[in-house]
Amino acid sequence: MRLTDDEARMLAGEYGEGYRRAMEILVRLGEFYDAERLVPISMAYLVEGPSPGSPGQATKWLEEVADLGTTFKCPLSTAPLEGGTFTDYEVHKRLGTVFAERGGGHPRNPFVLPVFGQHITAGGTAVTHYCNSYIGARSNTEDFLAQYSSAFVGKTPEYGYHLPENRVGKTLFDIKVPLRDETDWSALGYYISRKLAKNYWDVPVINGISPADLTNDELVAFSMSVPSYGAVVHTLLVGVSPEGRTLEQAFAGAKPKETYVVGPDELQSVFDTFSTSKSSPDMVCFGGFGVNLSISAVYEMARLLEGKKVCPDFPTVAMIDGTVRFVADRTGITDILRKAGVKMGMPEVFEEKGLDISGWSQNAVISAKRMGWNTLVFADAKSCHYIGNQDIEPVLKHIDECVRIAITGRIEG
Amino acid sequence: MKTIILKGHKGIGGTAEGEALVSQNALSYIFDVGGIWEEPMSAKVTNKIEMPDWYGQDLAGKVLVFPTGRGGIFSSAMLMGLAKKGLGPKAMINTKTHPVFAYASIVLDLPTVDGLDPNPLEVIETGDWVKVDAENGIVEVTKKGD
Numbered sequence: 189m190r191l192t193d194d195e196a197r198m199l200a201g202e203y204g205e206g207y208r209r210a211m212e213i214l215v216r217l218g219e220f221y222d223a224e225r226l227v228p229i230s231m232a233y234l235v236e237g238p239s240p241g242s243p244g245q246a247t248k249w250l251e252e253v254a255d256l257g258t259t260f261k262c263p264l265s266t267a268p269l270e271g272g273t274f275t276d277y278e279v280h281k282r283l284g285t286v287f288a289e290r291g292g293g294h295p296r297n298p299f300v301l302p303v304f305g306q307h308i309t310a311g312g313t314a315v316t317h318y319c320n321s322y323i324g325a326r327s328n329t330e331d332f333l334a335q336y337s338s339a340f341v342g343k344t345p346e347y348g349y350h351l352p353e354n355r356v357g358k359t360l361f362d363i364k365v366p367l368r369d370e371t372d373w374s375a376l377g378y379y380i381s382r383k384l385a386k387n388y389w390d391v392p393v394i395n396g397i398s399p400a401d402l403t404n405d406e407l408v409a410f411s412m413s414v415p416s417y418g419a420v421v422h423t424l425l426v427g428v429s430p431e432g433r434t435l436e437q438a439f440a441g442a443k444p445k446e447t448y449v450v451g452p453d454e455l456q457s458v459f460d461t462f463s464t465s466k467s468s469p470d471m472v473c474f475g476g477f478g479v480n481l482s483i484s485a486v487y488e489m490a491r492l493l494e495g496k497k498v499c500p501d502f503p504t505v506a507m508i509d510g511t512v513r514f515v516a517d518r519t520g521i522t523d524i525l526r527k528a529g530v531k532m533g534m535p536e537v538f539e540e541k542g543l544d545i546s547g548w549s550q551n552a553v554i555s556a557k558r559m560g561w562n563t564l565v566f567a568d569a570k571s572c573h574y575i576g577n578q579d580i581e582p583v584l585k586h587i588d589e590c591v592r593i594a595i596t597g598r599i600e601g
Numbered sequence: 602m603k604t605i606i607l608k609g610h611k612g613i614g615g616t617a618e619g620e621a622l623v624s625q626n627a628l629s630y631i632f633d634v635g636g637i638w639e640e641p642m643s644a645k646v647t648n649k650i651e652m653p654d655w656y657g658q659d660l661a662g663k664v665l666v667f668p669t670g671r672g673g674i675f676s677s678a679m680l681m682g683l684a685k686k687g688l689g690p691k692a693m694i695n696t697k698t699h700p701v702f703a704y705a706s707i708v709l710d711l712p713t714v715d716g717l718d719p720n721p722l723e724v725i726e727t728g729d730w731v732k733v734d735a736e737n738g739i740v741e742v743t744k745k746g747d
Contacts, residue, residue: 216707220613220698313673331677331704348700386627386668388699417651418627418671419699557638574632 189218189345190225198341206258210337217334218345227307227346231300232264232339233319234311234332249333253340254282261342263300304430307350309338313415314408320422322407324430326350329421348389349422355431357393357424359384360444364396364451370409370485371567371586373402375458376450377413378569383448385418393438395426402428405482412479413570462572462584464599468501469583470561472594475507476571483512485567485587490521492591493528499597503537504530530594556580565593605724605742612714612735613698613706619691621729621742622663624654625722629672630679634660636688637679644688661688664731666721670699677705684709692733694721694740714738 191199199215201208214226260283302308302325310316310327319325328348330338338344349355361380367373384390392414407428414420424432432438448454474489475481481489486508498504506525508516516522522532531537556564557580565583566572567590572582585593593599630637633655635647644661646652661683670676680702683689692712693702706713712735721740725731728745 213704213707216613217700217703219611220703220707221700222610311674328700329674330700331674331708333677333708334700334704385671388669388671388697415673419669 189215189223191215195226195341195343204256204258206253206256207340209253210258210340213334213337214341214343214345217330218347221345221347223345223347225346226341226343227350228342229262229308229338229344230306230325231262231302232260232309232311232335233300233315234264234309234335234339250283250336253336258340259283260339262339264339307344307346309335309344311335313419313421314412316421317415317423318408318411320349320355321411321425321429326355327421329415329419354389355391355422356440356442357391357432357438358445359390359392360439360447361392361394362396362447362449363394364449365455367397367402367406367455369586370406370482371569371584372455373406373410374413374569375455375584377410377415378417378458378573379450379454380423381414381417381420383418384420388419388421390420391422391424392420393424393426393432393435393444395435395438397425397428399428403484405484408482409568413568413573416570416573458569459584462566462569462582464563464581464583466563466581467599468597469563469565469593469599471502471556472498472504472565472590473507473571474505474567474587474590476566476568476574479568479570480507480509481512483515486512486516486521486525488587489530489591490524492588493530493595494524496528496595498529498594500529501597503540504594505534505537506530506532508532563599565590565599603744605719605744607717607719607721607724607740607742609714609717609738609740611738612712612733613703614692614710614712614735616732616734616736617664617692617712618730618732619662619664621666621725621727621731622655622658622660623666623722623725623727623729624652626652626654626667627669627671628652628655628665628667629670629676630683631675632672634679634683637683642683642686642688644683644690660690663690664692664694664733665690666694666725666731668696668722670695670702672701674701677701677708680705681709684711692731692735694725694731694733696720696722714740 198207199211302319302323304324306325308325308327310319311332313329316327316329319327326349380392424438426432426435426438563581565585567587569584572584575582633646633648633652634644636643636645645659646655649656695715698713698715712733714735725742730743732741
């Protein structure tokens with residue numbers, strides 16, 4: 189990799205140990221991926237990384253680096269994991285974080301966003317995908333330490349999706365089924381993710397959907413789920429993605445290496461994968477692993493639950509945070525949900541049971557396992573996927589069905 | 602004794618050797634290694650559906666040979682958590698390494714190589730003894746039963 193004089197000096201430690209560490213990580217990564225150089229980044233969107241058994245691991249590393257006088261070199265927005273380490277905002281202030289908002293690692297943060305063509309580092313696959321696919325900014329998905337390193341240096345190695353030739357579509361998905369809500373979009377994401385499981389660099393092109401047939405929240409739901417099974421962090425939605433205004437442009441004139449048709453049966457197969465023969469659930473969860481509700485979903489829930497009560501036999505939980513929670517609190521929506529008996533996040537579920545589990549308990553998935561809960565109903569495919577292999581039976585249902593199940597206590601009406 | 606040499610570009614980390622575990626499926630440390638949630642923690646694979654050829658296997662101390670990583674950023678955090686407890690692999694050999702795994706390898710100094718010729722997934726079998734020299738991009742395989 190060719191380094192500028194300044195970069196070489198930073199690597200040699202002339203700007204301090206914190207920057208030297210960061211630069212070393214970036215150079216080793218760049219060389220492994222045959223990057224020719226580092227490119228400046230316009231912003232960083234980061235997720236704090238946990239590790240099993242020692243939550244807050246990332247915070248310790250950040251504290252060390254902050255002690256060395258290191259600060260972020262570009263505008264940064266961070267979305268600490270739900271309930272995880274948000275209390276460590278102090279270290280973020282020392283590091284010069286522009287904005288820290290609880291957002292569960294998804295792109296509902298309205299403040300620090302990239303624009304088309306910008307190189308960025310985006311933490312978490314949902315944000316990476318959204319920024320690549322719908323904004324046309326350029327990012328790879330990398331581990332949280334690497335992203336912090338990019339943010340400290342203000343640069344990132346130019347490989348993968350930073351290079352235009354890698355951003356071209358490779359596989360075609362022809363959509364022949366209407367996608368009626370965020371749950372359908374998350375099911376489509378899971379379907380595509382599963383088909384492309386073994387190839388991080390494959391760029392799916394999705395054809396057959398008009399911009400008039402979707403909402404931004406549905407694109408967010410898709411962004412959360414399409415990287416979930418495999419590793420897709422860049423898609424071209426023909427007519428919507430700025431780099432895929434036409435099918436021709438999406439493939440840069442080449443032929444797709446493979447074509448898949450996604451019709452009603454294919455979409456239904458995702459719902460069949462996440463189904464159960466049990467008659468009642470152990471928990472109904474709106475949102476889940478790295479998935480939080482959109483304001484539309486929250487309004488819909490409130491509309492269906494107003495004046496009603498959820499079944500007392502099991503918890504019904506809603507994951508609402510960031511700006512969506514702000515709006516829900518101030519418009520009385522949160523009150524409506526609470527009156528119906530909905531818990532706002534896993535901590536409230538445990539409080540009610542008089543339990544004190546720290547660290548991972550904020551996560552619906554891990555909590556369920558610890559509590560011995562088996563049949564969980566979700567409104568999104570990503571959460572279903574994340575727990576589907578831990579001897580837990582996730583069930584995928586649309587929001588209106590989730591509400592019906594929460595009220596009646598029966599999975600089949 | 603039959604030894605096969607595979608060559609590629611410079612990888613991550615130094616040298617390591619150990620028994621190979623080979624899979625044709627993409628690995629995720631968060632989806633597939635349910636041993637992380639056990640007490641005491643282990644590196645056991647619990648995902649029968651998505652990682653069938655490694656179901657029940659313990660990944661600790663092995664040379665893992667698999668096409669690439671899948672899933673999101675949590676794989677690296679989980680891998681690092683396991684490595685801290687001495688439950689990490691000895692080395693990793695991929696057809697193409699996923700960036701999330703590459704970062705874990707850098708931080709852990711875990712010998713990792715990809716882009717080898719011949720294709721390691723066609724040449725290496727579970728149980729073979731494998732020596733990885735990541736600095737020089739060379740892998741030496743001694744077939745089991747030799």
